[in-house]
């Protein structure tokens with residue numbers, strides 16, 4: 447594993463990030479045998495890391511018969527190509543690792559289409575560069591057989607990309623239509639969001655009586671799942687389970703996963719789920735990053751509830767969370783639960799119902815104001 451640590455003053459956060467990557471890489475049954483970190487504020491053009499560091503990596507790769515080098519940082523196609531040639535082994539970045547896991551986990555058509563498009567988008571410039579380098583010495587006026595094949599492959603690649611984009615665009619329109627339909631039905635829309643493995647599906651199952659797949663592996667849920675929960679004759683809540691976030695990777699980067707993010711955008715309330723048993727620093731990073739990401743997706747703090755799950759693993763920690771994470775300053779309601787042991791689920795439901803009531807009152811108030819103005 448390689449990383450360029452760009453913040454010179456970061457002595458801890460980069461460790462947490464590397465550990466996250468380790469967790470992801472190991473899900474693909476790859477054994478991590480070495481780790482190289484270089485501290486430098488700006489990436490190097492050729493190999494992302496400096497020449498000297500790459501020399502070290504190369505020596506290690508040769509001595510240990512390494513099959514693949516994983517970069518934490520997201521590489522440009524030219525850097526990937528240079529690295530593959532220099533190290534003489536496969537080189538992938540964090541984004542490709544995530545796509546690989548998505549691919550392993552995907553079972554539904556919508557996810558498969560989105561993964562294929564994301565992969566093609568990453569592959570196309572690399573393919574172009576690799577071929578250009580291969581044909582540089584060919585005859586200048588005639589296409590060699592290889593080059594001819596390359597051009598037809600490239601055309602096919604482009605066609606496939608535009609077909610996929612069209613299909614996904616249609617699915618997105620259909621998704622918006624469904625969301626609009628649900629909105630008209632009038633059920634408050636509660637989105638369970640958060641990092642992968644936080645226990646989103648476990649909580650969804652507990653809240654709705656569903657039995658959706660729960661595993662210890664990342665990205666078990668790719669496409670959203672919906673189910674209603676009847677509370678009383680006045681209130682029925684509609685819950686949605688969504689795709690997980692991953693640290694340091696803005697979900698908007700995965701542009702082709704936009705369909706899944708539509709749910710967060712459209713929800714009345716978003717539950718930001720976190721694992722209470724994580725080390726405080728990791729928890730703090732995920733908490734702040736999660737709030738920012740949700741905010742960027744249009745979920746304001748007023749619509750958020752922070753949920754610390756897996757409290758059964760760290761009993762009593764709810765008494766220290768407030769202080770350790772400085773939760774008062776955030777001004778967002780929070781609760782500690784255990785989806786597995788069904789602890790505090792009623793408390794969470796009451797919090798949601800109360801928030802729905804406040805939001806509804808606020809909307810009615812705004813509507814009256816508008817009517818008065820008209």
Ligand SMILES: Nc1nc2c(ncn2[C@@H]2O[C@H](COP(=O)(O)OP(=O)(O)OP(=O)(O)O)[C@@H](O)[C@H]2O)c(=O)[nH]1
Nearest residue numbers: 642643644645646647648661665666667690785786
């Ligand atoms: N101890 C404990 N484990 C839990 C709890 N909730 C979930 N888990 C475990 O955490 C792992 C992940 O649970 P999921 O519900 O699949 O998590 P998720 O957030 O839906 O994960 P993705 O779909 O991959 O993003 C599983 O092994 C669950 O059994 C909890 O309250 N306590």
Ligand SMILES: [Mg+2]
Nearest residue numbers: 646647666667
């Ligand atoms: Mg899930």
